[in-house]
Amino acid sequence: MNISFHLNGRPVTVRVPSGKRVVDVLRQDLNLTGTKEACGSGECGACTILVEGRARLSCLMLAVQLKERHVVTIEGLASGGLLHPVQEAFVEYGAVQCGFCTPGMILAAVDLLKRNPLPSGEEIREAVSGNLCRCTGYARIVDAILAASRRMARGKKR
Amino acid sequence: MMASDSPLEIGSAFPRQDAVAKVLGREKFAADYYDQNPLWAGVKRAGIPHGRLKAIHTEAALTVPGVVCVLTHRDIRGSNRQGVVRKDQPVLVDSKVRHCGDPVALVVAETKEALERALRRIALDIKVLPAVSDILEALDAKSPRIHEDHENGNLLLHGTLEKGRVEQAFQECAHRVEAWFHLPWQEHAYLETEAGWAVLQKDGEVTLVASTQTPFRDRAEVADALGLDLHKVRIVAPFCGGAFGGKDGITVQSLLALAAIHCPGRAVKMWWDREESFIAGAKRHRAMIYYRAGATASGVLHALEAKLYYDTGAYDHLGGVVMALGLEHAGGPYRIPHSRIQAFSVYTNNPVSGAFRGFGVPQVNGALEQIMDMLAEAAGQAPVAFRRRHAVRRGDINAIGVTVQGSTGIQACLDTLVESASWKAMKAFKAREIPFKRRGVGIACVMHGMGYGPVVPDVAHAKIELQTSGQFCVFCGVVDMGQGNAATCLQIAGHILNQDMPRMALVLPDTQKTLPCGSSSASRTTYTYGNALIAAACALKKRILQYAGELWMVPDEKEVLLVPGAVRHLPSGREMALADLAKGLNPSERVATARFRAPVSREMPVKDPALRLHGIPHVIFSYGVHAAGVEVDTLTGQVQVKKYMAVSDCGRILNPQLIRQQIEGAIAQGIGYALQEAVIVERGVMKTKDFSTYILPCALDVPEMETAYVELEEDSGPFGMKGAGEVGMDGPLPAIGNAVADAIGARIFHYPLTPERVLAAMDPNEKTGQKG
Ligand code: FES
Ligand code: FES
Numbered sequence: 022m023n024i025s026f027h028l029n030g031r032p033v034t035v036r037v038p039s040g041k042r043v044v045d046v047l048r049q050d051l052n053l054t055g056t057k058e059a060c061g062s063g064e065c066g067a068c069t070i071l072v073e074g075r076a077r078l079s080c081l082m083l084a085v086q087l088k089e090r091h092v093v094t095i096e097g098l099a100s101g102g103l104l105h106p107v108q109e110a111f112v113e114y115g116a117v118q119c120g121f122c123t124p125g126m127i128l129a130a131v132d133l134l135k136r137n138p139l140p141s142g143e144e145i146r147e148a149v150s151g152n153l154c155r156c157t158g159y160a161r162i163v164d165a166i167l168a169a170s171r172r173m174a175r176g177k178k179r
Numbered sequence: 180m181m182a183s184d185s186p187l188e189i190g191s192a193f194p195r196q197d198a199v200a201k202v203l204g205r206e207k208f209a210a211d212y213y214d215q216n217p218l219w220a221g222v223k224r225a226g227i228p229h230g231r232l233k234a235i236h237t238e239a240a241l242t243v244p245g246v247v248c249v250l251t252h253r254d255i256r257g258s259n260r261q262g263v264v265r266k267d268q269p270v271l272v273d274s275k276v277r278h279c280g281d282p283v284a285l286v287v288a289e290t291k292e293a294l295e296r297a298l299r300r301i302a303l304d305i306k307v308l309p310a311v312s313d314i315l316e317a318l319d320a321k322s323p324r325i326h327e328d329h330e331n332g333n334l335l336l337h338g339t340l341e342k343g344r345v346e347q348a349f350q351e352c353a354h355r356v357e358a359w360f361h362l363p364w365q366e367h368a369y370l371e372t373e374a375g376w377a378v379l380q381k382d383g384e385v386t387l388v389a390s391t392q393t394p395f396r397d398r399a400e401v402a403d404a405l406g407l408d409l410h411k412v413r414i415v416a417p418f419c420g421g422a423f424g425g426k427d428g429i430t431v432q433s434l435l436a437l438a439a440i441h442c443p444g445r446a447v448k449m450w451w452d453r454e455e456s457f458i459a460g461a462k463r464h465r466a467m468i469y470y471r472a473g474a475t476a477s478g479v480l481h482a483l484e485a486k487l488y489y490d491t492g493a494y495d496h497l498g499g500v501v502m503a504l505g506l507e508h509a510g511g512p513y514r515i516p517h518s519r520i521q522a523f524s525v526y527t528n529n530p531v532s533g534a535f536r537g538f539g540v541p542q543v544n545g546a547l548e549q550i551m552d553m554l555a556e557a558a559g560q561a562p563v564a565f566r567r568r569h570a571v572r573r574g575d576i577n578a579i580g581v582t583v584q585g586s587t588g589i590q591a592c593l594d595t596l597v598e599s600a601s602w603k604a605m606k607a608f609k610a611r612e613i614p615f616k617r618r619g620v621g622i623a624c625v626m627h628g629m630g631y632g633p634v635v636p637d638v639a640h641a642k643i644e645l646q647t648s649g650q651f652c653v654f655c656g657v658v659d660m661g662q663g664n665a666a667t668c669l670q671i672a673g674h675i676l677n678q679d680m681p682r683m684a685l686v687l688p689d690t691q692k693t694l695p696c697g698s699s700s701a702s703r704t705t706y707t708y709g710n711a712l713i714a715a716a717c718a719l720k721k722r723i724l725q726y727a728g729e730l731w732m733v734p735d736e737k738e739v740l741l742v743p744g745a746v747r748h749l750p751s752g753r754e755m756a757l758a759d760l761a762k763g764l765n766p767s768e769r770v771a772t773a774r775f776r777a778p779v780s781r782e783m784p785v786k787d788p789a790l791r792l793h794g795i796p797h798v799i800f801s802y803g804v805h806a807a808g809v810e811v812d813t814l815t816g817q818v819q820v821k822k823y824m825a826v827s828d829c830g831r832i833l834n835p836q837l838i839r840q841q842i843e844g845a846i847a848q849g850i851g852y853a854l855q856e857a858v859i860v861e862r863g864v865m866k867t868k869d870f871s872t873y874i875l876p877c878a879l880d881v882p883e884m885e886t887a888y889v890e891l892e893e894d895s896g897p898f899g900m901k902g903a904g905e906v907g908m909d910g911p912l913p914a915i916g917n918a919v920a921d922a923i924g925a926r927i928f929h930y931p932l933t934p935e936r937v938l939a940a941m942d943p944n945e946k947t948g949q950k951g
Contacts, residue, residue: 157847
């Protein structure tokens with residue numbers, strides 16, 4: 022079946038079985054391997070993408086659910102050669118180790134900051150509690166998201 | 180933090196160079212290879228813990244549309260055996276099934292769906308044998324043998340270290356404590372499960388991309404197991420999406436290479452799902468540990484006895500070496516005049532255990548540091564004071580009779596802890612009473628040996644090239660599994676050559692391009708490769724300066740300085756771009772290589788050649804002290820770690836950001852190990868299959884962590900550093916265990932400390948049991 026949607030700001034059409042998982046469509050058919058899979062059952066958050074701006078688990082979505090939607094994957098977050106402030110903060114604050122949880126973690130953070138631009142540390146921990154990271158112990162991730170939120174808030178005021 | 184265009188300097192908190200590609204989703208992990216529209220490979224696993232293979236029925240699978248081939252042991256031309264020390268593990272089962280995860284048939288198909296369908300249609304005819312799943316039962320002479328050819332039955336390896344006269348020493352003690360501890364299996368749970376991609380090239384070479392810590396050893400193992408020419412196997416090792424020891428040893432490699440050689444011209448991909456990773460991936464060894472310790476009337480630590488039993492599962496993997504490291508560390512960083520420590524690594528039909536950050540030490544230290552608290556209490560001393568009194572100093576003889584050499588910061592770590600604001604805050608935390616909660620504080624000392632020990636050469640070869648672009652390229656043959664050693668390599672070379680990050684390039688491990696370096700493991704990665712790289716970078720620097728000096732006809736090269744992107748003649752201020760200079764050199768002049776072998780102990784605390792081969796003794800140790808503040812909910816039994824501090828002695832710090840990542844990450848894994856992670860295996864059958872039953876710490880389970888460092892100079896280390904990858908893993912379990920005991924007034928000997936166990940321990944009517 023042909024499925025058309027907006028991916029990282031551009032219209033795309035893929036020809037895939039309607040029951041194919043979104044994570045497979047992205048990784049295999051569209052070669053966007055920034056979206057990771059680490060459990061395949063909705064328990065780790067590694068496959069997080071943004072659908073209509075909200076964080077969704079692409080391992081639990083079927084291709085047909087993408088129809089006419091606006092989708093952002095980690096590859097579409099930076100714009101004009103500049104990192105998104107959350108990406109920038111992840112680099113700067115040491116929130117990245119192996120990096121396999123990173124795309125999902127960043128997109129979960131982007132979703133959070135859209136809903137709650139100045140979250141507390143506790144709110145951040147709550148918001149990313151569905152995103153597992155085996156490397157960092159989360160402290161640097163929380164710091165990075167806090168820093169990004171402040172930076173983004175300042176940017177808006179200007 | 181430094182801007183990315185300032186010259187790289189040792190000691191600065193540079194952001195990791197790999198982080199940018201990772202936040203952009205551009206870094207290509209082994210799991211991300213879909214090149215050349217690959218076929219999918221997967222294995223049919225035995226599904227029973229012990230048996231004899233009678234027949235494999237593949238006919239039905241072969242009729243599934245899209246199936247390319249089904250391979251069995253009959254298709255293997257080589258030894259069909261893999262393993263690091265004992266080669267006891269088949270690529271595909273040929274006679275005996277020894278655990279549920281044993282691979283029996285390999286299927287290659289056009290799609291994942293066809294692969295799954297075909298795997299379901301393979302029927303195995305296996306004569307079931309009684310399974311051995313209990314450690315002590317396995318040692319019983321009447322138990323079924325798991326490896327008939329192994330002379331010691333189900334005992335893979337054992338060892339004893341003895342010092343002084345233990346029995347008599349215990350008689351002399353006024354205070355004695357003893358206990359059995361039960362430590363669970365721990366799953367690595369790296370987010371990137373075992374993955375790889377392979378293709379047979381036209382010239383007969385198998386190119387294999389794998390998520391591995393050990394590309395060079397893999398190459399030899401794959402070649403031997405499959406009967407291939409070593410030089411016809413090329414292993415490429417991208418950044419791992421986590422490994423922690425679980426990718427130290429073959430996972431997908433031989434299977435993928437076998438698939439590739441039977442599907443010429445087609446690429447093949449294999450990627451275990453999470454359940455398969457639970458079933459077939461190596462674990463941290465489950466262990467049963469007995470300790471007895473005694474102190475004199477004046478409270479001096481006088482005698483120690485320990486018995487360590489490790490369940491290595493169906494294969495050696497690295498089980499013997501893990502046991503030996505535990506044995507060596509069982510006396511901790513203490514002066515103990517009399518000790519006897521015995522260790523046993525035992526084959527069972529349980530899942531395979533192998534390397535996992537800490538490598539046998541988290542188990543023993545988990546028990547030892549609680550015994551130290553128990554003994555301190557019996558002798559009427561505070562935990563900190565007792566440890567300060569007995570902690571080793573340079574030149575001491577340690578608990579197993581080895582001279583303490585190299586930088587030794589355990590005393591300094593203890594001093595730093597007690598003087599810190601965090602320690603005072605922890606005491607204040609404990610003093611505050613909250614309804615239905617009990618609070619406690621606990622500490623634990625840690626030490627961790629580095630490298631392979633006295634026999635197995637701990638060697639790395641570094642290579643660095645000045646490219647015609649003017650960039651310096653580091654050929655790093657040791658894997659970056661997430662710890663950031665690749666970035667540290669660039670920092671080391673950049674520091675020596677006075678370059679910034681944009682002027683540095685990196686080639687990740689590739690058996691064709693980089694030189695052999697050994698494994699990314701054993702806290703040796705940066706230490707061993709870093710030392711080799713220093714020598715290579717210095718040689719190249721000298722050559723460049725000499726060349727420029729000769730070109731400019733100056734009296735000696737001391738007048739020439741490397742600056743970012745150029746060389747400068749200091750007296751005249753004249754400069755030449757490195758890109759121009761490089762063009763004047765011929766290709767071999769632009770490359771420098773160097774080799775480093777880590778120092779080894781010259782002492783012989785043990786004559787047993789097997790123990791020396793398995794790594795005893797080490798000569799360089801990192802140290803630390805961990806302190807945890809916990810809150811126990813008296814209604815639910817839930818334990819929350821509220822405060823945490825770790826003081827570490829890992830020598831000088833090359834990049835503060837990276838060592839903090841290592842220590843914090845290890846603490847989080849240790850919190851999981853202590854409180855919530857439990858792999859459930861029933862009579863050899865894995866019951867834990869996903870993250871809904873195996874509960875990893877999430878952001879709500881890990882507190883803010885305070886980390887501090889005692890930066891003693893390690894003379895043999897690159898810029899004075901020592902390994903930092905594992906030492907942080909040895910502390911959390913006992914620190915938390917001691918804190919919980921402090922909170923509830925009872926000690927629990929079975930880990931993890933689940934709410935049920937904690938509630939039972941608090942209930943005066945229920946016994947926690949000292950014996951297992
Ligand atoms: S892969 Fe989708 S939640 Fe884990
Ligand atoms: S950085 Fe490795 S899992 Fe998060």
